[in-house]
Amino acid sequence: EADPSKCVAEGPGIRSAETNSTTTFTVSVKDHLNKPCTHPYQFTTTLRSLVDGSVVETTQTSKDEATYDVQYTATQRGRHQLSVAVNGVEIHGSPFAVFIRIPPTQLGTPVQVIRGLNEPYCIAINSDSELIVSECGSHKISVYTRR
Numbered sequence: 001e002a003d004p005s006k007c008v009a010e011g012p013g014i015r016s017a018e019t020n021s022t023t024t025f026t027v028s029v030k031d032h033l034n035k036p037c038t039h040p041y042q043f044t045t046t047l048r049s050l051v052d053g054s055v056v057e058t059t060q061t062s063k064d065e066a067t068y069d070v071q072y073t074a075t076q077r078g079r080h081q082l083s084v085a086v087n088g089v090e091i092h093g094s095p096f097a098v099f100i101r102i103p104p105t106q107l108g109t110p111v112q113v114i115r116g117l118n119e120p121y122c123i124a125i126n127s128d129s130e131l132i133v134s135e136c137g138s139h140k141i142s143v144y145t146r147r
Contacts, residue, residue: 007091036066
């Protein structure tokens with residue numbers, strides 16, 4: 001019988017992914033002796049956005065009787081939670097915290113170039129879409145708006 005505490009999920013898709021890009025991870029279902037499980041079991045995966053609660057569809061492809069490749073394509077950036085369960089019980093490490101990021105090629109071109117910063121240390125964007133930059137060299141905080 002499958003033992004969820006012995007099952008393993010591994011691969012880049014259990015920690016991070018990029019928007020609109022198919023990401024894969026592998027799940028190995030094991031029994032109480034830590035051997036591939038050959039008995040019937042139910043295997044489920046759920047990826048849920050912590051931003052808006054939406055669920056991202058996952059596809060499971062059997063590699064053999066106890067190993068699966070799981071794929072998903074997330075469209076929304078931000079924090080997600082990945083649950084992997086065998087017979088209704090989450091496997092070791094599940095739920096996994098997954099961060100979905102926008103690929104650098106989709107960030108676009110700069111709207112404005114900021115010159116003359118004195119040792120910029122930290123940046124942030126506030127709810128008004130203003131860029132906030134803290135500078136170590138001059139001990140100041142600057143706020144930039146779009147033109």
